[in-house]
Amino acid sequence: MTSPDRVIAGFVGALRAEGLSVPTGSAVVFAQALGLVGLADPGQVYWAGRATLVRRPEDIETYDRVFTSFWAEITFAGRVPTWSQPVTLAIDDEEPGEETEGEDGEESGDIVPLRYSAVEVLGERDLAGLSQEEWAEAQRLISALRITSELRVSRRTRAARRRSGQHPDLRGTFRRNVRHGGVPVRRAWREPVERPRRMVFLLDVSGSMEPYARALVRFAHAAVASRRSGQVEVFTIGTRLTRITREIGQRDPEVALRLAATAASDWSGGTRLGTSLQEFNDRWGVRGLARGAVVVICSDGWDRGDPGLVATEMARLARVARRVIWVNPLKASPGYAPLARGMAAALPYVDLFVEGHSVASLEHLAARIAGGRRGARVEVS
Numbered sequence: 001m002t003s004p005d006r007v008i009a010g011f012v013g014a015l016r017a018e019g020l021s022v023p024t025g026s027a028v029v030f031a032q033a034l035g036l037v038g039l040a041d042p043g044q045v046y047w048a049g050r051a052t053l054v055r056r057p058e059d060i061e062t063y064d065r066v067f068t069s070f071w072a073e074i075t076f077a078g079r080v081p082t083w084s085q086p087v088t089l090a091i092d093d094e095e096p097g098e099e100t101e102g103e104d105g106e107e108s109g110d111i112v113p114l115r116y117s118a119v120e121v122l123g124e125r126d127l128a129g130l131s132q133e134e135w136a137e138a139q140r141l142i143s144a145l146r147i148t149s150e151l152r153v154s155r156r157t158r159a160a161r162r163r164s165g166q167h168p169d170l171r172g173t174f175r176r177n178v179r180h181g182g183v184p185v186r187r188a189w190r191e192p193v194e195r196p197r198r199m200v201f202l203l204d205v206s207g208s209m210e211p212y213a214r215a216l217v218r219f220a221h222a223a224v225a226s227r228r229s230g231q232v233e234v235f236t237i238g239t240r241l242t243r244i245t246r247e248i249g250q251r252d253p254e255v256a257l258r259l260a261a262t263a264a265s266d267w268s269g270g271t272r273l274g275t276s277l278q279e280f281n282d283r284w285g286v287r288g289l290a291r292g293a294v295v296v297i298c299s300d301g302w303d304r305g306d307p308g309l310v311a312t313e314m315a316r317l318a319r320v321a322r323r324v325i326w327v328n329p330l331k332a333s334p335g336y337a338p339l340a341r342g343m344a345a346a347l348p349y350v351d352l353f354v355e356g357h358s359v360a361s362l363e364h365l366a367a368r369i370a371g372g373r374r375g376a377r378v379e380v381s
Contacts, residue, residue, distance in 0.1 A: 123360040128211030147223040157190040204299035206271040238266035274309030298327040301343025314349040327356035
């Protein structure tokens with residue numbers, strides 16, 4: 001005979017596996033509802049779950065599919081008893097390996113622990129479809145990211161505890177051996193210092209990128225907060241190029257986002273990738289800002305201008321930058337192909353082509369920014 005509490009936990013887990021956000025409180029209310037209506041009537045079970053577990057109209061179809069497949073394995077009239085006592089569900093806050101015990105110290109078999117991670121469910125959701133409450137949580141997750149760039153070997157050196165490479169420290173050796181009359185009995189060595197490479201963000205804030213622009217600006221703000229001042233540069237791309245490094249440098253991310261939107265007068269306007277890239281290369285990039293840097297371009301590739309200009313400017317940028325990473329939120333769409341003129345023109349000069357539609361994809365992007373290797377270009381994936 002199937003235990004009712006196990007049935008409830010299994011059904012809630014099946015819904016979460018299909019992407020529905022089911023808080024633990026909703027699962028508790030569902031258990032209380034079934035304690036009143038029982039499991040004998042599938043219609044009552046269906047409406048009890050739909051009234052307590054479904055939070056958005058667009059989730060009804062997924063709920064119906066999971067309900068049909070899950071409850072089809074259970075015989076309502078026989079194997080599962082109808083009960084009138086409510087089932088107790090408890091949130092499992094114990095560490096893995098620990099057991100939940102009752103007040104008398106014995107294990108309680110009437111309590112089902114539920115492990116639920118709203119962060120994990122939200123992390124896979126498309127940012128364009130989040131509610132206001134979910135977007136607030138997504139902003140918190142993005143701001144919590146620690147974004148660091150790959151390291152480069154600096155010209156500066158530091159004292160090494162032991163012999164390292166071919167950098168003898170003559171001053172250190174002399175100081176160590178003054179007591180020996182200058183005879184180099186104990187030699188000192190120096191090793192090169194590694195410093196993070198500069199990061200440059202080019203963020204498309206056109207109308208087609210509106211659902212994702214705020215999240216990408218938030219990601220850039222997290223990068224600024226994770227690095228020393230002056231190591232991250234941020235620009236917006238629309239009908240013109242706008243430098244927003246100073247605005248993004250504000251400590252409060254909400255203030256930074258508001259100032260950035262005010263500075264970029266072409267926010268939610270058109271897109272001229274080629275012209276914007278040309279201005280960046282002429283005024284900033286080729287002159288030194290992009291030299292040896294990790295350049296992150298966030299755009300869907302839609303362009304009103306000449307795709308030939310996009311290809312020319314991307315080639316210039318690729319020659320001076322360490323790596324060029326292109327983030328396209330549309331890449332996660334089923335059957336996506338880079339057919340937009342701007343995207344197709346730029347792709348041959350991109351080292352890494354990644355998604356950027358969710359919190360999880362931005363976490364992956366942060367790892368790829370930091371995971372570059374010296375002396376090897378990253379293949380487009």
